[in-house]
Amino acid sequence: MSGLEDLYREIILDHYRSPRNRGQLDTPPAHRTEGFNPLCGDEVVLYVEVESDSDGVERVTDIKVDGQGCSISQSSASMMSAAVKGKTIEEANALSSTFKSMMSIHEHDIGGDGSEAGPANESPTAELPLGDLEALRGVVKFPVRIKCATLSWNTLAQVFDELASS
Amino acid sequence: MSDDTVHGLDVTAIRKDFPILDQLQDGKRLVFLDSAASSQRPNQVIAAMDDLYHHSYANVHRGVYQMAERATNAYESARRRVARFIQAPSESEVVFTKNGTEAINLVSNSWGRANLKPGDAIVLTMLEHHANIVPWQMLAAELDLEVRWIPVTDDGRLDLTELDRRxxxxxxxxxxxxxxxxxxLSPGDQLVAAARSAGAVTVVDACQWVPHLPIDVSALGADFVAFTGHKMLGPTGIGVLWGREALLDAMPPFLGGGGMILNVTTEGFVTDGLPGKFEAGTPPIAEAVGLGAAVDYLETLGMEAVRRHEVELTAYALRKLTEDLGDVITIHGPAEPATRGGVLSIELEGVHAHDVSQVLDTDAICIRPGHHCAKPLMRHLGVAATARASFYVYNDTSDVDALAAALIKARDFFAI
Incomplete structure (x- = not known):
């Protein structure tokens, strides 16, 4: 099996120990959504503020992360919050697809579009740099932990779904 | 007493019966500390099941041919041995189910629907596994029952201060x-006595008890006792419900089908007697035979010796882990080994249970992270997940030492 350093890269531990955008936002204006991993009890609570600009483009103006869980789920949530803050919903969704495709080498049922499943070492959408999120690449070698890494992204997708239907 | 039997069991000899434990993971000796989730099984159990499949398999209670008779005898012999093991007054009180969960669901569906009505109160405890919560919540929602809860103390025992009122x-x-x-360990005598004087029926989830401590269902005085095969050296797919004959007799069937009837006409059906009434369809035949062999194995070791071994190992573990990890470890549950089983729910400061488990896996140590299907209790304890190490007859102090060393490694790896 792979070494611990493949999974727990230093940048992951940094986000785990010093999570970005940790906390809560007032609802409204923010939208609150909880995500659970029923197998392990990990929990991510997202507070997301979305505003439309003058052209009607919706943008994530603020995001906070609450909840508890393992280093992978919590660092992934921290990185996700930093990556999507200030992005348009369209950009955030594209980032989500890129991230999930990186996570999908062993698992075809972790959510997202199965059509995007591809080799983890060849990012299909190289124009979307994942930044810190690249550090989570090693998670695919530990299949049971993939759900930890994708929990916050699935919760974000739920936020957007709920906003779109409200 | 030789060194090998210092804990009341000859663990070195026992381990030879469990070939699955005799393997290396990345060159390291496998340390299996997850028996509370599911135990391993000895050669004797595997051989009993193989022997049935190789020489004596047929459906039970049907065929006239000799092999069918041998299969029926093997199946019913397993029931007799289970009945003797739990000291049941009659083997017809031993119902084979799929697992412990199904045994409890049998009671909630059959006894519950026939005997409870809207507004009735039922009492659960905050210590329960979801298997002894959700079936009752389903029944409560259906029948509009009041559900009361017995709380737990800070050290994870039942708080019985207001038992009679509840x-x-x-x-x-x-x-x-x-x-x-x-x-x-729950004070069964006190709980059963309180239930008796209130006129309440008692259902005991003994899934963690029966594999590890002697049980006498007659002396306990409860009405129903449920347990499962795979936690007591037996195979998966087999559980047991013991119930008082008078109660079982009066209950309607749970599942309907072949094997549970005396007669079927276009107008209706007449149910079989006990225990067939509750064993609809082809039962888990080889699994029952495997459970019978597991019971034989445990009886050969002696349940008193099993218990003594686990108390000593738990005492050693509590001492060793506290000494080695000091302030950074929290072990939930009673401090006194004699009042608890060999289950240690561990919190390591600054390291989530999943990460603990991941680090331990690199040393080939198998433990269970998570909520252990007991979310109300976990919420009360104020933890979302613990890393649970649990012991059985094949574990010894070397396993505890490996656990302690790996926990230190996990702590060091994640230390800020």
């Missing part, structure tokens, strides 16, 4: 004999 007017008490999270 039991007042209640129709049923469902409790675990031993917590799968804190290891706390």
């Amino acid at each position: 039991m007042d007017g209640a129709k049923l008490l469902a409790f675990t004999a031993m917590s799968n999270v804190t290891g706390a």
Whole structure:
């Protein structure tokens, strides 16, 4: 099996120990959504503020992360919050697809579009740099932990779904 | 007494019966500390099942040919051995089910629907596994029952200070004999007595008790006792419900089908007697035979010796882990080994249970992270997940030493 350093890269531990955008936002204006991993009890609570600009483009103006869980789920949530803050919903969704495709080498049922499943070492959408999120690449070698890494992204997708239907 | 039997069991000899434990993971000796989730099984159990499949397999209670008779005898012999093991007054009180969960669902569906009505109160405890919560919540939602809860103390035992008040007017008490999270042993006598004086029926989840401690269902005085095969060296797919004959007799069937009837006409059906009434369809035949062999194995070791071994190992573990990890470790449950089973729910400061488990896996140590299907209890303890190490007859102090060393490694790896 792979070494611990493949999974727990230093940048992951940094986000785990010093999570970005940790906390809560007032609802409204923010939208609150909880995500659970029923197998392990990990929990991510997202507070997301979305505003439309003058052209009607919706943008994530603020995001906070609450909840508890393992280093992978919590660092992934921290990185996700930093990556999507200030992005348009369209950009955030594209980032989500890129991230999930990186996570999908062993698992075809972790959510997202199965059509995007591809080799983890060849990012299909190289124009979307994942930044810190690249550090989570090693998670695919530990299949049971993939759900930890994708929990916050699935919760974000739920936020957007709920906003779109409200 | 030789060194090998210092704990009352000859673990070196026992381990030879469990070939699955004799393997290396990345060159390291496998340390299996997850028996509370599911135990391993000895050669004797595997051989008994193989022998049936190789020489004596047929459906039971049907065929006239000799092999069918041998299969039926093997199946019913397993029932007799289970009945003797739990000291049941009659083997017809031993119903084979799929697992412990199905045994409890049998009671909630059959006894519950026939005997409870809207407004009735039932009493559960905060120590329960979801298997002894959700069936009752489903019934409560269906019949509009009041659900009362017996709380737990800070050290993870049942808090019985207001037991009589909670039991007042209640129709049923469902409790675990031993917590799968804190290891706390429940005072069965006191609980059964309180239920009796309130006129309530008792349902005991003994899934963690029966594999580890002697049980006498007659002396316990409860009405129903449920347990499962795969936690007691037996195979998966087989569980047991023991119930008082008078209660079982009066209950309607749970599942309908072949094997549970005396007669079927276009107008209706007449149910079989006990225990067939509750064993609809082809039962888990080889699994029952495997469970019978597991019972034989445990009886050969002696349940008193098993218990003594686990108390000593738990005492050693509590001492060793506290000495080695000091302030950074929290072990939930009672401090006194004699009042608990060999289950240690561990919190390591600054390291989530999943990460603990991941680090331990690199040393080939198998433990269970998570909520252990006991979310109400976990919420009360104020933890979302613990890393649970649990012991059985094949574990010894070397396993505890490996656990302690790996926990230190996990702590160091994640230390800020």
